[in-house]
């Protein structure tokens with residue numbers, strides 16, 4: 001499986017605190033059947049450039065190899081919606097032009113559709129991170145659905161599907177999966193304890209959803225839309 005949203009890079013955001021914790025997270029992921037993780041630190045800090053992320057990813061890959069952990073880390077970023085205008089913040093997943101974008105918690109900004117159109121015209125694709133946790137989407141999921149289409153996809157967080165993010169997020173995530181509106185499931189892991197990198201509990205939770213081949217959301221779609229052609 002491929003995890004496209006994970007805060008495994010140590011010491012850069014509210015994810016892994018130090019290398020030891022990153023290694024512990026990778027061990028959990030490997031045991032769960034995850035082979036590849038895209039490290040997606042929040043890029044609210046302007047010093048966190050693509051070069052800086054790449055070099056930290058290389059360091060982490062060396063550490064995992066030294067510990068005989070069979071998980072490859074790829075570079076990426078989680079981009080706040082408010083920073084999409086800034087071209088230097090458009091850091092894609094695993095060297096691709098797919099941008100993982102985080103909406104504000106409370107609303108869908110009125111300029112979202114226009115900005116996504118602009119981004120697409122510049123050759124990028126938008127992946128909306130965990131829309132099921134957005135309060136406006138919770139109240140009216142169709143507001144999200146109208147934004148989705150070619151070039152704009154949704155990533156559901158695994159913990160939402162098992163109810164760890166509250167009932168509104170669980171119901172919304174399940175609805176999006178059932179409707180076929182979710183393209184990816186990812187862990188959005190932050191540590192090795194309260195928010196660990198696990199996908200399989202969520203896959204078990206959606207086994208009862210008709211016509212869904214759960215593995216598509218954690219393997220086929222990441223390969224199809226993102227690919228993992230960056231050198232790691």
Ligand SMILES: [Fe+2]
Pocket residue numbers: 005006007078129188
């Ligand atoms: Fe995240």
